[in-house]
Structure formats: structure tokens, C-alpha cells
Amino acid sequence: MLAATDTTELALRSVRYRSALLRAINHAGAGHTGGSLSCIDILNVLYSRVLNVSPQNWASPNRDRYVQSKGHSVEALYVVLAERGFFPPEQLATLCHYQSHFVGHPTRYIPGIEMNTGALGHGLPIAVGMAIAGKLDAAPYRVFTLLGDGELAEGSNWEAAMLAAHYELSQLTAIIDYNTLQITGRTSDVCDNSPIDEKFAAFGWEVHSVDGHDLAALAKLLSAPAHGAAPRCVIAHTTKGKGVSFMEDVAKWHHGVPSAAEFETALAELAAAERALLGDAE
Amino acid sequence: MSAPAPSMFTPAALAQAERLGLRMGWPNLEVFADTLLELAERDRNVLAVTSDSRGSGKLGPFGQKLPRQIVEVGIAEQNLVGVAAGLGSCGKRVFAVSPGCFLTARALEQIKNDVCYSNIPVTVVGISAGVSYGALGSTHHSLHDLAALRAIHNIHVVAPADNGETRAAVEWAAALDSPVYLRFGKAPQYHLPEQFGPWRPGRARQWGTGCDVAFVATGETVIHCVLAAGQLESQGVSCRVLSVPTVKPLDTAAILAAGRECAAVVTAEEHSIHGGLGEACASLLMQASVSCALRIIGIPDEETVTGSQADIFRHYGLSMEGLTAAAQRLLVTVGATR
Numbered sequence: 063m064l065a066a067t068d069t070t071e072l073a074l075r076s077v078r079y080r081s082a083l084l085r086a087i088n089h090a091g092a093g094h095t096g097g098s099l100s101c102i103d104i105l106n107v108l109y110s111r112v113l114n115v116s117p118q119n120w121a122s123p124n125r126d127r128y129v130q131s132k133g134h135s136v137e138a139l140y141v142v143l144a145e146r147g148f149f150p151p152e153q154l155a156t157l158c159h160y161q162s163h164f165v166g167h168p169t170r171y172i173p174g175i176e177m178n179t180g181a182l183g184h185g186l187p188i189a190v191g192m193a194i195a196g197k198l199d200a201a202p203y204r205v206f207t208l209l210g211d212g213e214l215a216e217g218s219n220w221e222a223a224m225l226a227a228h229y230e231l232s233q234l235t236a237i238i239d240y241n242t243l244q245i246t247g248r249t250s251d252v253c254d255n256s257p258i259d260e261k262f263a264a265f266g267w268e269v270h271s272v273d274g275h276d277l278a279a280l281a282k283l284l285s286a287p288a289h290g291a292a293p294r295c296v297i298a299h300t301t302k303g304k305g306v307s308f309m310e311d312v313a314k315w316h317h318g319v320p321s322a323a324e325f326e327t328a329l330a331e332l333a334a335a336e337r338a339l340l341g342d343a344e
Numbered sequence: 345m346s347a348p349a350p351s352m353f354t355p356a357a358l359a360q361a362e363r364l365g366l367r368m369g370w371p372n373l374e375v376f377a378d379t380l381l382e383l384a385e386r387d388r389n390v391l392a393v394t395s396d397s398r399g400s401g402k403l404g405p406f407g408q409k410l411p412r413q414i415v416e417v418g419i420a421e422q423n424l425v426g427v428a429a430g431l432g433s434c435g436k437r438v439f440a441v442s443p444g445c446f447l448t449a450r451a452l453e454q455i456k457n458d459v460c461y462s463n464i465p466v467t468v469v470g471i472s473a474g475v476s477y478g479a480l481g482s483t484h485h486s487l488h489d490l491a492a493l494r495a496i497h498n499i500h501v502v503a504p505a506d507n508g509e510t511r512a513a514v515e516w517a518a519a520l521d522s523p524v525y526l527r528f529g530k531a532p533q534y535h536l537p538e539q540f541g542p543w544r545p546g547r548a549r550q551w552g553t554g555c556d557v558a559f560v561a562t563g564e565t566v567i568h569c570v571l572a573a574g575q576l577e578s579q580g581v582s583c584r585v586l587s588v589p590t591v592k593p594l595d596t597a598a599i600l601a602a603g604r605e606c607a608a609v610v611t612a613e614e615h616s617i618h619g620g621l622g623e624a625c626a627s628l629l630m631q632a633s634v635s636c637a638l639r640i641i642g643i644p645d646e647e648t649v650t651g652s653q654a655d656i657f658r659h660y661g662l663s664m665e666g667l668t669a670a671a672q673r674l675l676v677t678v679g680a681t682r
Contacts, residue, residue, distance in 0.1 A: 123435060170462055177433060178462040181453055187423045188458055191430020194415060198391075198436075218454075221423035228418075 072277040076106045080305045081332045082141040088325045090157040096302040096315035098138035100241040105142045107280040117147045127192045131185020132210040133167040148174035183216025190222045193234040204233045212244030227266025230291035241302040245316045262295040274298030352654040357664040360571045369507040369535045372528045377402035379514040390437045395424040401441040421446045425454035432464040444470025444486035459523045460498040467517040473527040474614030478652040491619025501592040503527040503563035506536045512543035534567045548598035554582030557671045558602035561612035562588045562621045572667035603634040608674040617642040637678040
């Protein structure tokens with residue numbers, strides 16, 4: 063279990079990531095706000111506490127792999143990679159601008175990004191390939207991929223899920239950002255994919271559920287070493303738009319861009335959250 | 345099922361092949377599999393990834409000799425390509441092998457994004473391509489693959505004509521650091537005459553320097569152009585034949601020279617007449633302001649006739665007789681008949 067100070071440090075980081083990604087989206091005038099806010103705590107924990115990957119070991123064949131299958135939440139990934147030193151944060155000011163490498167979905171032009179994603183249902187097959195390569199080489203790295211819950215309607219995920227169990231890829235972890243919303247509305251109304259846990263279990267996966275905003279719980283679960291032969295599915299229960307009151311659990315923020323007033327309100331809420339955490343830390 | 349190669353040729357075509365001294369070789373698919381096995385025996389990073397297609401891909405011996413270098417994904421082409429990209433991103437030299445019809449339609453998005461856009465050095469291998477599956481019908485034909493992949497950035501599109509081109513292309517692809525599509529049929533192939541010269545990546549290979557008719561062909565239609573050229577030459581029509589294994593990028597110099605120097609250009613491909621080699625040549629020639637009589641011989645935009653590969657080739661004029669007639673008609677239209 064993380065010490066309280068560690069958890070506070072992580073929480074502060076999450077709040078600052080939220081502000082940073084909102085600034086990037088505001089500046090770009092485009093972005094996927096809701097999903098970035100729902101998965102930012104997961105990315106924070108992965109890059110702060112779990113993944114053996116850094117600018118220093120980026121070229122190492124033994125680095126851990128992270129593939130963001132829900133590529134539309136790239137703003138969350140960009141702010142984390144910037145803060146972790148993969149590129150200067152000021153470069154994010156070019157997000158979605160003419161001739162910028164900071165495209166609205168992940169590309170390998172950006173240091174720290176393994177694969178170009180954006181079309182849904184691609185990350186898990188790629189991650190399975192990476193995990194098979196690691197197994198063939200008896201390499202020590204682990205592979206993580208992050209999927210949206212709406213994304214699970216793509217059949218390619220289930221092709222890959224079947225294969226991951228077949229090859230006993232215990233070094234593979236698929237995290238579901240289970241925020242229950244997609245662009246049209248509630249995922250259960252669009253195409254009900256429940257029960258996700260039973261589906262992955264039936265496909266031969268070891269399934270865990272966790273509060274996707276509980277940093278300590280995420281850190282404990284995701285950093286736990288693999289045991290057994292099954293790949294792991296972590297269903298992270300999250301809230302779309304998490305951290306900004308008027309964006310929380312509202313489908314329109316899937317790719318909604320805040321107005322100037324909404325942007326200021328959002329930043330003020332996050333600043334208050336940061337002050338509260340700093341007060342806790344003192 | 346597809347008829348064996350000899351039925352592909354009429355007695356007259358067989359006689360022409362004999363006059364030209366052509367020797368029958370192996371199915372390109374088998375040469376691909378043999379070459380891949382040799383490469384994989386030398387480099388354990390060379391992998392074959394299959395979608396229940398090791399038998400169709402003649403990779404049975406590969407699987408038996410190198411079981412750790414074949415990754416089976418089951419009947420799941422999208423997963424095949426995604427997994428191949430993941431393997432390739434980790435330093436593996438991956439050949440993703442599946443029937444061309446499924447691979448380049450069902451998994452087109454994976455080829456586009458996971459392989460080409462991400463620039464992962466995967467060789468996508470469309471086996472039993474074109475109309476190799478013959479009477480199994482349009483579900484099993486890949487007459488769109490050249491067109492679809494030509495429109496995707498960052499992939500070489502290669503359809504070898506014979507065993508020599510096949511071996512060279514496989515060895516070249518294995519050493520390349522960017523995506524490749526290879527396309528093979530399963531019928532035995534004649535060796536192209538030595539006058540075609542050696543394989544060079546991205547280059548056309550040329551037989552003859554005649555200036556009446558230029559045949560520009562790719563894949564397993566090239567040999568029919570050779571036979572047609574032989575027949576036309578015996579009638580006093582001078583010909584050249586360009587074997588264009590690399591449909592993208594195109595050998596622009598050789599094709600422009602053919603357009604400039606020849607009265608008529610006849611293209612041939614085991615593919616839709618839309619978006620393949622023929623239209624690539626037309627686009628190239630017109631944009632270079634090269635004016636020549638041009639005819640694209642391929643599968644027209646209709647429900648493909650039922651029959652063996654040989655039946656289909658003959659039905660649409662992808663034969664010595666059909667190509668000879670097409671060239672003669674074209675020469676008439678430009679007033680270049682002798």
C-alpha cells in the first residue's frame with residue numbers, strides 16, 4: 063500500500079494533469095475532454111508507479127510497453143509524457159495545429175508513443191503481438207493497453223482476447239476505462255456489453271475490478287507481479303469528465319470543448335482541488 | 345477448384361512456350377514458403393504469422409522445423425495483422441500470411457493503421473491471390489488488393505511473376521525496414537526468359553525492345569504477355585514485355601519509355617481493371633503528356649464469371665490469344681498495322 067504522502071503526491075499530479083490537458087484542448091480548440099479526464103488517473107499511476115519506461119530507457123528492448131487503444135484520449139497521454147520528460151511541455155501548444163506532430167490521436171512521431179492508434183479495436187491485438195514477442199525472447203517487459211468500454215463492441219478485441227489466453231500471456235494487462243459513456247450516450251443503451259467481467263473471464267482472463275480514480279488501489283493492482291498463466295483484465299470504474307463538476311458523467315463532453323467561461327470555471331475547480339490537496343500535505 | 349497450370353494454356357500457347365524455350369517451374373507460393381524457411385533458419389527473428397493458413401500458405405514444413413517461429417492466431421485476419429504489427433514493433437521480421445481476399449479486405453484497416461501508418465516492417469502476404477481460388481467465387485477472389493493498397497501511404501505493393509521474382513522479393517522484403525505487400529498465386533509458373541534481366545527492387549524487367557506493342561504486366565499474367573509477344577513477333581509485329589512486379593512504387597522510367605517509343609501499350613493484371621497496374625500506367629502516361637494507344641486488360645467491373653482460374657483468365661482475355669487480339673485491335677485503331 064502506498065504511504066499517504068505518496069498518494070497525495072499522485073493526487074496532486076492528477077489534478078495538475080487535468081488542468082494541463084484542459085489547457086491543451088482549450089488552446090487547440092479540439093480534443094476528447096471527457097475520456098481524457100476519465101483515464102488520467104490510470105495513466106498517472108502507470109507512468110508514476112508501474113511502467114518501467116522513461117526517456118532514458120526508451121530505446122531499450124526491455125522497456126515496458128503501453129499501447130493506448132482508446133487513442134482519442136491522447137491529450138491525457140500527451141500531458142503525462144510531457145511531465146515525465148519525453149518532450150518539453152510547451153510543445154503541446156501545437157496540438158492539432160497545422161504541420162504539428164501532435165496529432166489528435168497518438169503517433170510514433172512523439173517520443174514515448176509506441177504505436178499509432180485512433181481507430182478503435184486495434185490496441186489489444188497489437189499488445190498481444192508485443193507480449194508474444196516478449197514471451198518468445200523470454201524478455202522481462204510487461205505490456206499494458208488501455209481500452210474504452212464502448213470500444214469493446216469492436217470484434218477485433220475478442221479475437222485478441224481469445225488469443226491472449228491461448229498463448230498464456232500473463233505479462234499482458236488490458237485496462238478498461240469503464241466510464242459507461244460513449245459518444246451517443248450510455249454504453250448500455252448503445253450496445254450493452256455487460257457483464258464485461260464475465261465475458262473476459264469466459265475468454266480465459268484473470269479479471270479484476272477497481273475504482274479507476276482510487277490511485278492507491280490502482281497502484282497496488284497494476285504493479286502487482288503476474289501470477290498464473292492468464293492475461294489480466296482490469297476493469298477500472300471511472301467517471302467520464304472526472305474532476306470537473308459540470309463535465310462529470312455527461313456524454314456531450316466526449317469531444318466537447320469548453321467555452322471560455324467553462325474553461326475558467328473548470329480551471330478554478332481544479333485549482334481549488336489542488337489547494338485542498340496541498341493543505342492536506344502540510 | 346482451380347485447374348492446374350497446363351490447362352491455363354491452349355495447345356497453341358503451349359507450342360509457343362516450347363518455341364520460346366520456356367521452362368515450367370513451381371508455384372510461386374511454394375517458392376515463397378521455401379525461401380521464408382531458409383531465411384528463418386538463418387535468423388530466429390523471422391516469423392510467420394498465420395490465420396489457420398499454414399496449409400494454404402505451404403508453411404507446413406516451416407511449422408514442423410521451426411515451431412517457435414510460427415505464430416498461429418486462428419481464423420482472425422484483423423488480429424493477424426494487429427498481432428503482426430505488435431511483433432514487428434518489438435524487432436521481429438514478420439510475414440503475415442493469409443489468403444489475399446480476406447487479408448486485404450477484412451484487415452485493411454489494420455494494414456493501413458497498424459502497419460503502414462505506424463511504419464512497422466511487416467510483410468503482408470496475400471496468398472492464393474487474384475482468382476487463384478477460381479470457382480470458389482468472389483468471396484475468395486482478391487481483385488481489389490492492388491487498388492486498395494496503392495491508395496495507402498507507405499507500403500510497397502509487389503506481385504511477382506515467376507519463381508525468380510518471388511525468391512528475390514521475399515529476400516528483399518525480409519531485409520526492408522518498411523511495410524511490403526506480397527501477392528502470390530498457387531499454380532505452377534513458367535520461368536520468365538533470362539532476357540528479362542535480374543530483379544531489382546522497384547524496377548520493371550524488360551524483354552525485347554520492340555516498338556509496335558509494349559505489354560506491361562504484373563504477377564502471373566506476365567507469362568501470357570510473353571507468349572502473345574512471341575506470337576506477334578512471328579507475325580512481324582515488334583514487341584517488348586515489361587514485367588512490373590512492383591506495382592507501387594512504379595518504375596516510371598520504363599513505363600514512360602514504353603509509352604513514348606511504342607505505338608500501343610497493353611497492360612495485363614489479375615485484378616480489377618479499376619485501380620491496379622493499368623490505371624497506374626494510364627495516370628502516369630497522361631500526366632507526363634505521353635500520348636499512346638492504351639488498353640487495360642483485367643477483370644472488368646462485373647460479377648466475375650464462374651470457372652477455374654484458367655477459365656477466368658481465358659474469359660477475360662488474359663491469355664496468349666486474348667492479349668494478341670487486344671494488341672492487334674489496338675494497332676488497328678492507331679493505324680499501325682502492318
